[in-house]
Amino acid sequence: MIFLFLCVCLASSAGAAPVSPEITAQPGQVNPYKTRSELLMDAANYTGVFTPEQAAEVWAKGLEMRSAAMQYTVMTEQLKKEYAGQLDALRSNWVTGMSSPSVQGHMITKVNRADGTHAEISLKIETWAACSPSELYDAKLWLIREGEFWRIDRIWTDERLYPYTFYKP
Known part of the structure; x- marks a missing residue:
């Protein structure tokens, strides 16, 4: 009976993808996941976009991809701290939004460049679910040049966009 069970288990797992080894930290060692996260978050300070519209596009694409990390990369240092704090308080894994309804698209509706260092961008964010009509929600971003x-x-x-952003100003 045990042999039959093992054969069935072996046959059912024959086409399965290999499982990556789990990375664990021993007592007194540095947690590799924490280190990796800190390095990636720090690296985001040295990368960026060259126009306010690009920043808005990256942020909105982060909503569509349910990625708080993507949204985080185009924020100022102060906003990054605030946003990460809110995500941590929720015990979030930095996956935002829902699978249904989900953010399906966005449109920049207005760009106001006050000067060479400040801009305001208004967007329409579209959510969609198979069982209901799509809905449009407003978002506004204030940007600065750093x-x-x-x-x-x-x-x-x-x-109503909160479930997609996990952010409250």
Whole structure:
């Protein structure tokens, strides 16, 4: 009986993808996941986009991909701290949004460049579910230029977008 069980298990796992070994830290060692996260978060300070519109596009694409990390990369240092704090308080794994309804698209509706270092961008965010019509929600981003990069300094969204952003100003 045990032999039959083992044969069935072996046959059912024959086409399965190999499992990566689990990375664990021993007592007194550095947690490799924490180190990796800290390095990636720090690296985001040295990368960026060159126009306010690009920053808005990356942020909105992060909503579509359910990636808080993508949204994080185009934020100012202060907003990054605030956003990461809110995500940590939720015990979030930095996956935002829902599978249904989900963010399906976005459109930049207005760009106001006050000067060479400040901009405001308004967007429409579209959510969609198979069992209901799509809905449009408003979002507004305030951006500043930090060195050569444009970063989001402040975010306002329709409160119904909260499940997709996990952010409250």
